[in-house]
Amino acid sequence: MSRASLAKDPSHVSEMFDEVAPRYDCTNDILSMGQARLWRRAVTRAVAPRPGLRVLDLGAGTGTSSEPLADAGADVVPADFSEGMLAEGRRRRPDLPFTRADAMDLPFEDASFDVVTISFALRNVADPAVALREMARVTRPGGRLVLCEFSTPTLAPFRAVYERYLMKALPAIAGRVSSNPESYEYLAESIEAWPAQAGVRDLVVGSGWTDVRWRNLSGGVVALHTAQRADVPALARY
Numbered sequence: 438m439s440r441a442s443l444a445k446d447p448s449h450v451s452e453m454f455d456e457v458a459p460r461y462d463c464t465n466d467i468l469s470m471g472q473a474r475l476w477r478r479a480v481t482r483a484v485a486p487r488p489g490l491r492v493l494d495l496g497a498g499t500g501t502s503s504e505p506l507a508d509a510g511a512d513v514v515p516a517d518f519s520e521g522m523l524a525e526g527r528r529r530r531p532d533l534p535f536t537r538a539d540a541m542d543l544p545f546e547d548a549s550f551d552v553v554t555i556s557f558a559l560r561n562v563a564d565p566a567v568a569l570r571e572m573a574r575v576t577r578p579g580g581r582l583v584l585c586e587f588s589t590p591t592l593a594p595f596r597a598v599y600e601r602y603l604m605k606a607l608p609a610i611a612g613r614v615s616s617n618p619e620s621y622e623y624l625a626e627s628i629e630a631w632p633a634q635a636g637v638r639d640l641v642v643g644s645g646w647t648d649v650r651w652r653n654l655s656g657g658v659v660a661l662h663t664a665q666r667a668d669v670p671a672l673a674r675y
């Protein structure tokens with residue numbers, strides 16, 4: 438069993454997700470106490486899928502974040518760099534065009550999507566600013582970003598309870614239900630180390646996006662950031 442470190446070496450991160458893949462969705466439902474379904478509904482509303490909308494779901498994993506978008510008629514490309522997660526996704530949804538892609542070097546043409554969305558994945562990327570710039574490059578000018586990630590609860594008493602859950606209870610529960618329990622220690626540590634809402638906004642603004650807004654979900658356990666692709670000529674590939 439392997440777990441990544443906060444250095445987020447891409448080969449360690451992808452290997453860790455390969456091992457998580459078989460029980461990924463079930464473990465999520467248990468650890469989030471059902472909240473994950475609410476977060477996905479918020480992402481879907483923000484993407485506003487409709488027939489013909491070209492959507493890249495980056496870090497799509499098993500495709501759980503892509504399914505509601507595809508089911509609403511959008512042309513969704515679920516992309517991920519873990520072969521294990523992609524294999525699980527292809528088995529479950531053979532109709533979706535699962536694509537192997539590294540967020541820091543996307544295999545897509547400039548301006549080829551109307552919306553790029555990323556759920557619970559940017560935190561795992563070694564250099565999130567590079568990934569955000571790549572996402573801007575493949576989005577058409579005026580196109581949108583929908584970024585869903587764990588964040589920082591806004592009320593201090595709730596934050597204290599949540600941090601205890603994250604660092605103590607979550608790894609213990611994951612030990613019983615996950616196919617790679619060690620990876621849930623990484624999950625807790627990486628959430629702790631991830632910038633709060635305003636820090637993520639600053640990261641997005643500096644990476645080819647404008648009009649960045651966010652809303653908190655579940656009291657700030659999760660934040661949903663949206664932005665528009667800055668209206669500048671083609672962004673160079675990193």
Ligand SMILES: C[S@@+](CC[C@H](N)C(=O)[O-])C[C@H]1O[C@@H](n2cnc3c(N)ncnc32)[C@H](O)[C@@H]1O
Pocket residue numbers: 447450451454495496497498499500501502516517518519522538539540541555556557558561562563
């Ligand atoms: C926690 S899962 C989220 C999956 C899905 N978006 C969801 O909401 O359930 C994170 C995913 O991000 C992928 N990932 C992490 N770093 C990546 C990178 N640099 N390029 C592509 N995928 C990456 C992992 O392989 C994993 O499948």
